[in-house]
Amino acid sequence: DEIGLIPCPEARYNRSPIVLVENKLGVESWCVKFLLPYVHNKLLLYRQRKQWLNKDELIDITCTLLLLNPDFTTAWNVRKELILSGTLNPLKDLHLGKLALTKFPKSPETWIHRRWVLQQLIQENSLPSLATKGNLGAAPVERIHRLVQEEMNVCSEAAGRYPSNYNAWSHRIWVLQHLAKLTVKVLLDELSSTKYWVSMHVSDHSGFHYRQFLLNSLIRRTVTDNNILVQNQMVNEQNPSLQKGEESAGTEAACAEEQSVDLPHRLDEEMELCTELIDNYPGHETLWCHSDETLNNSHHGPATSHMAQAMDVDGLNESSSKQGYTQETKRLKRAPVQDSLGPEMEYRFVDKVLSTCRDVDQARFATAYRKWLVTFLGQ
């Protein structure tokens, strides 16, 4: 489940440089300068059609190459061809990539190839007759869910191996967008499962940015679902005799479920998390940035430009049937708890930090935050 290079400049004993201990694969460093050029050359000769290699040899050679240097695009492309011809199981490449990432957590080519493989797998999913490769054998939805979970794990591990791992976190976002389709459930799950991680990595800007992405997606999701709910309500009012189609009823049920996403509460929780971390770990710019943006979202509501004000969804029935539906008259219900999270609390917090902190950077961030509160919130 992990690979690594064992610093060992000379071959002391006449034995294999491959070391396998507790499921971790090590390669003694002396052999790399012989092994890498050898396999590299072999692959290039094959590509130049000067030397034939059969499918098994290709699989072995590319595997070795990629564990030594996963940014070798040609090797990944050979494997793409093998996958497309049906000779190689795409899941093997997910495993190979995962191994490569334990030693090379940023490797751009590994992440890119991974997305290609995942795209192949979801296409396969939509054609059930081809799913006989029997990879996971479960129903498509279950299968996708497991894939997503695995990707979350791989990203998390890679993020832990390299600070602010842009490639790992952007892959994580990509998976949520393209495999998990940004459902409310997955967004909430991810918020809770990354909470501990970001608390342990307070300078990891990418980690906190991921949380902003989750919160923003939740906001956009709530807006869209409210739109659908409102539209359906209006349709029903105007045409009481109309039978609710299965689809609209289904959407409404989903919306009703998802209405239980208490956005203000989530944003409150996020502010609490920021405050706690800022107190415990003085001097991390990331935390202050995250705090800024979360407060911005709480105060102004969804950050989308067409959302102007907030209004009771319940009160919509009366006005909508008379006025007709426009984006500008739409509002989100705000929970009473929202009032307790105000700029006042933030001022108190900042002033407390300024009077008690000893860290120079912390003081600077707090002062800047205070200026921002005054300028942007106008209070």
Add this chain to the structure above:
Amino acid sequence: MHVGGEVDVRSAYCAASVASLTNILTPALFAGTAEWIARCQNWEGGIGGVPGMEAHGGYTFCGVAALVILKQEHLLNLRSLLHWVTGRQMRFEGGFQGRCNKLVDGCYSFWQAGLLPLLHRALHARGDPALSMANWMFDQLALQEYILLCCQCPAGGLLDKPGKSRDFYHTCYCLSGLAIAQHFGSGDLHNEVVLGIPENCLQATHPVYNIAPEKVARAVMHFLQYPVPSLDPA
């Protein structure tokens, strides 16, 4: 970036750069591109690789430069972009970081500092009265100090930060950043700010294409002689 490869804002810049220099730029070729790039700007003010991603110096430069070429900079929130990029210059080192809470790196001397000439031009076009007529909106001397004092390899070439080894990429972008920091404006408004001896002064570089301004002019003139190729096969 290549067939079957990843899609991100860099390719938009590469395409816009090449197309504009060789006079093959047509509205059809870039339909929707400017709007897509604008979607890559996020809450931080900077631009990420694809919509939804963290703001990053390299991608931000590519996005803004591409929009300048396509004459659509106004699609961005220039104020938050300015706020983000100026926050990336490190107060101790003088150089720039690529993203919030990360370390300084010599190559961002160009990717980040290079945004300021572009922003200056865009804000000037809007008639912003507060713009300086002598300096870019970053500490030009501090950046030059970082590059000259910390980013030079004794054996020649430039690098990321002390302790790293030299490479062509860092040599290129440290020098490009140095040129940006030394030269404000052009023509009548040209103002040189050179740290150290006058011999430290480099030739100016074009803030969009990062090649000599004369070369940009010559390329454009040359290719204007040829008609824009059509997409229909001959």
